[in-house]
Amino acid sequence: MRIAIVGCGVIGNRRAKALGEHSLVACADASIERAQALAALHPNCAASQDWREAATRHDVDAVIVSTTNDVLVPAALAAVQAGKHVLVEKPGARNAAELQTLADAVAEAKVVAKIGFNLRFHPALVKARQIVDAGDLGPLMFLRARYGHGGRLGMDREWRGNPDLSGGGEMLDQGVHLIDLSRWFLGDFSDVQGHVATFFWDWAVEDNGFAMLRTRSGQVAWLHASCTEWKNLFSMEIYGRVGKIAIDGLGGSYGVERLAWHRMLPEMGPPQTSIWEYPGEDRSWHDEFAYFVDCIEKKQQPAGSIDDALAALRVVETIYDLTHPEPEHHILP
Numbered sequence: 001m002r003i004a005i006v007g008c009g010v011i012g013n014r015r016a017k018a019l020g021e022h023s024l025v026a027c028a029d030a031s032i033e034r035a036q037a038l039a040a041l042h043p044n045c046a047a048s049q050d051w052r053e054a055a056t057r058h059d060v061d062a063v064i065v066s067t068t069n070d071v072l073v074p075a076a077l078a079a080v081q082a083g084k085h086v087l088v089e090k091p092g093a094r095n096a097a098e099l100q101t102l103a104d105a106v107a108e109a110k111v112v113a114k115i116g117f118n119l120r121f122h123p124a125l126v127k128a129r130q131i132v133d134a135g136d137l138g139p140l141m142f143l144r145a146r147y148g149h150g151g152r153l154g155m156d157r158e159w160r161g162n163p164d165l166s167g168g169g170e171m172l173d174q175g176v177h178l179i180d181l182s183r184w185f186l187g188d189f190s191d192v193q194g195h196v197a198t199f200f201w202d203w204a205v206e207d208n209g210f211a212m213l214r215t216r217s218g219q220v221a222w223l224h225a226s227c228t229e230w231k232n233l234f235s236m237e238i239y240g241r242v243g244k245i246a247i248d249g250l251g252g253s254y255g256v257e258r259l260a261w262h263r264m265l266p267e268m269g270p271p272q273t274s275i276w277e278y279p280g281e282d283r284s285w286h287d288e289f290a291y292f293v294d295c296i297e298k299k300q301q302p303a304g305s306i307d308d309a310l311a312a313l314r315v316v317e318t319i320y321d322l323t324h325p326e327p328e329h330h331i332l333p
Helices: 010-017 032-039 051-055 069-081 096-109 123-133 175-186 284-298 306-323
Strands: 002-006 023-028 046-048 062-065 085-089 113-116 140-148 191-197 208-214 220-226 233-240 243-248 257-263 272-278
Touching: 002 010, 002 051, 002 069, 010 023, 010 032, 010 284, 023 032, 023 051, 032 046, 046 051, 051 062, 051 069, 062 069, 062 284, 069 085, 069 096, 085 284, 096 113, 096 306, 113 284, 113 306, 123 175, 123 233, 123 243, 123 257, 123 272, 140 175, 175 208, 175 220, 175 233, 175 306, 191 306, 208 306
Parallel strands: 002 023, 002 062, 023 046, 062 085, 085 113, 140 220
Antiparallel strands: 140 233, 191 208, 208 220, 233 243, 243 257, 257 272
């Protein structure tokens, strides 16, 4: 397949490294220097400042959109209307209304569209899903999860701190991963409670988000997303009636990825525990892209879809509304 990448920052470069046998033929970025630097790593790749040109080229089969949140939908929409398949970085849009316009265009164009929920492809989470699907935890009761990083000097002056560009703060940024994973394990949420707050960073969005989500059958997800974590953290615990899974780390600065499976014994007491560790390179980006290509070849819409992102964005918007009930204070329109 012939790929174009719109947005040549850290994530765009990471996506480019995960293309495998497929070729990068075009890349675009607001900074021509960034686009040229990425293009130089790929033979015969064209660099441009014009994302419209890259997204609609006749020699492009699929477009990866890894821009600031305000450009995600416009760039993806141009690609879809030109008949291209799209992989759009999370959260997919600044809000659900924006993303719905892309969903409508995808349905009309009959192309494949995926949102970049790469955490679904981390090996510990894949293993957890296998254990849950096999029924080895019994009926699921609840999960709790935390995801956070410590920020960096000047972060509050970057685009993520500007709601016109980002659409929101940490609940929208890392929080959508937690919401998506929670839906992946528990299903849709009928009751949403939560709160967002700005404790530390001097910006117009939240640096911490808290959520309590409940399904119609009463299962609960208890979530916290933070960019005042100081030491990067990923932790998810999934509780069933006969066991528990604990996942810690995502590799790199988050620590070695690890899954512990605690099986309840008939007599209860200390559980029987099995542990898997996954050191080494983070292959989730490669695996997600390979899955995206497979869905294109099979002409099927993927898991981690626009519908999944819409569901996550609606949860985020509900929490924003609960925190800022006055319309003039809404972070999201």
